[in-house]
Amino acid sequence: MAPSAISIIDHNETTVLNDSKVDYVHTTKHGVESDVTGFASKALINKVLKEQIARIDVDTCEPGEEDAFYVADLGEVYRQHLRWKLNLARVKPFYAVKCNPDREVLRLLAKLGTGFDCASRAEIDMILELGVPASRIIYAQPCKTKSYLRHAKKVGVTRMTFDNTDELRKIRDCYPDAELVLRILTDDSASLCRFSAKYGASLDEANELLDLAKDLDLNVIGVSFHVGSGASDPNSFGKAVQDARFVFDRAAELGFDLKLLDVGGGFTDETFEMFAGNLNDALERHFPPHVRVIGEPGRYYASNAFTLATHVIARREVRGDAGEKGYMLYLNDGVYGNFSNIIFDHQQPIPQVLQRSSADKKLVEYSIWGPTCDGIDVITDRVFLPGVLDVGDWLFFENMGAYTKCSATKFNGYTDDHEVLYISSEPGASALLGYGADE
Template identity: 50%
Template sequence: MHTELETAVLLDQATPQTKLFNKQPLQDKPVYTRSVKQVIKDKLDAMSTQKWELDQENAFFVGDLGEVYRQHLRWKALLPRIEPFFAVKSNPDPMVVKLLASLGIGFDCASKSEIQQVLSSGVESSRIIYANPCKQASFIRFAAQNNVARMTFDNAEELYKIKKLYPNAELLVRILTDDSKSLCQLGLKFGAPLDTVKDLLQTAKELNLNVVGVSFHVGSGCLDENSFADAVVRARWAFDQGEAMGFKFNMLDVGGGFPSGDVTDGITFEKIAAVLGPAVDAMFPSDVRVIAEPGRYYVASAFTVCTHVIGRRTVVTEENETQYMYYVNDGMYGSFNCILFDHQVVHPKVLSRGGNLTFDDKNDDIAINGDERTFNSSIWGPTCDSIDCLAKEANLPVLNDGDWIYWENMGAYTICAASKFNGFKQPEVIYTNTFE
């Protein structure tokens, strides 16, 4: 069996890695320098020569590290004052973490495991914020042992725990904001209401704890750029309370909620930056360090998943309309858990039909020859659970077993939360770098 070897030979026709990664080479896996389309083609061509190899048609990702880098440059251009601390939870892919570590940015970690991963990538403890307001005791001890001092809190019980386990920690009080216009309203779980902030700070003062600033999060998938400006005003109020009580606040954490690179209409990153940047400058002097916790912003548009059509079912409706149900080998219990947990709407596109590549990286449309008829179709994952539906309605040409469907913008809150339910494997990731 030589599937992996022969695939590598095909992919190695491209020169792996470029000067982008010379500062800290990413040696775990090769990084190629071809377009996403070409990498996918090479992968499918390798499969076609190995028809009898086991599992050779498994779903797979292509991760474009060049897109991650483009998003980084975009951030630095539009929000130069605000330092990004990548939210590892969104995609702890080791190559992504190593790339971002090499760029010198910070990291938002929520657990011992995430802290361990970031530290093992060569990141200094000062570049980590333990941004989980309610932490396991042993994890706090681990943070103390590794000098990860910066962490958040939003309740008095957490303060007593930190006093016992890490009294020298540098704390940020996480305040509640208006996240009613976000897809994931984190305020349901975290954030101190403003009318409790004074009491929390008083408790911290009595415990002789070092509170150094304020953090907030407007919710994941924020749909209103003005939510950031409103949150900055609230943070300024909390700063004033702390300073009046004798604290020397020097840090503001504006959290996450930033849209991904594929968002070009509605609430774009440009619109948020145009509101957030000036609001921070107006409310906070230059000696206050400002950080953020972007996650999906960096990675969502960088990953494409390719799924294999493993079955088709023909359905004739009462109106005598022919429809098709397609079954693919990744689903809701795998990379597409984002549909359930992250409120994402995914869009299927035909990748390959009858061995012919139809991927179009110019206009991203389904390639359909002439006036070929399309049908109302649904797409289902491979498990035996009826909720495993990826798209209830999709307008597609007739596909057959062995054809492929691809899904773009699948880099955030996807494979990181995937399970192996029903024994299905998680997709491998092939890396490329399209940055020039």
């Protein structure tokens, strides 16, 4: 569905600009100020959601015009960056592109000066096409395709990770001048998504890898780790930093001059300050200022910035064991689409009513399902929502920016390319992106 211009009509002054792919809604200083609260940002998002669905008549629209769509507040990405700089000033963020490779998010982060964690040739090319120099990319994939290694060499991406002997020999053959970062094993048992079963060398293995790198005359420059995506134990950083210090010291004994520590990701919005404090303490204890420190936040930047609107396409009445009435709702998006975060990221998206045909606000029990013919396509088994929802009503889901659109599929013939309406509740973000100047 081709996007159409959105205009927010109220007492606030609004600038609207379009390009061939996206819409930009820029609120000037007469609207939402740069110190906008979360409440004001949500109010703006809600207003754009309602204005968009007001343009859709499900009884007369063309096929696909009532598809699910996003509203993305790039001002939220901007504020998260300022929050990072305030709490983790020593750690330069290298955004994990895999989390959400949305071009406008990437463009904003590039303007803000972040680095980028890329795990494939396509991600590397995506970042380079934005004009980001190769020096701001880390090829953070311990097991790389040979042709991708040759491509990294061709485009000048020198920094990359490894965690096994075969990878070292592969790099020696394909890219012997690469700057190597040894990924070590961590305890990620308290994380939503655990990586240690797949990646990372134990401390004993790290010793062997450093010996081999020395024999192969390869350039090891640092150590990396990842405490797991969506980590919940702040102490995990302290132990990982201590282990990294051990590897630094062992490398020095072999003549390596390690100057980079990559602390990976695992940062979430809810626990960020706690984790940042733990990490800062560990860095101060174990690493002097001359060691460069980078991190790989993904969901921290993207999750809260995206809100998804979905349309009720069908409804089925059901009865509980005690005879109480409830409903099965079928949406035009599901776990094979933007709700892939339920399966791949262990998320539990919370439905909220955006528009309903009934004025009744009595709580009603629902189960909510996606549109495909697969029985696992369930968004939530049980939820209570106000009023009796019907076909044509709309729900919305907040915090849908991480591991959603990027892992959507075309299963059962449904689209994986849903429209994104971009707004900025932060004048600083608007100015950086060049689609509006503060007045």
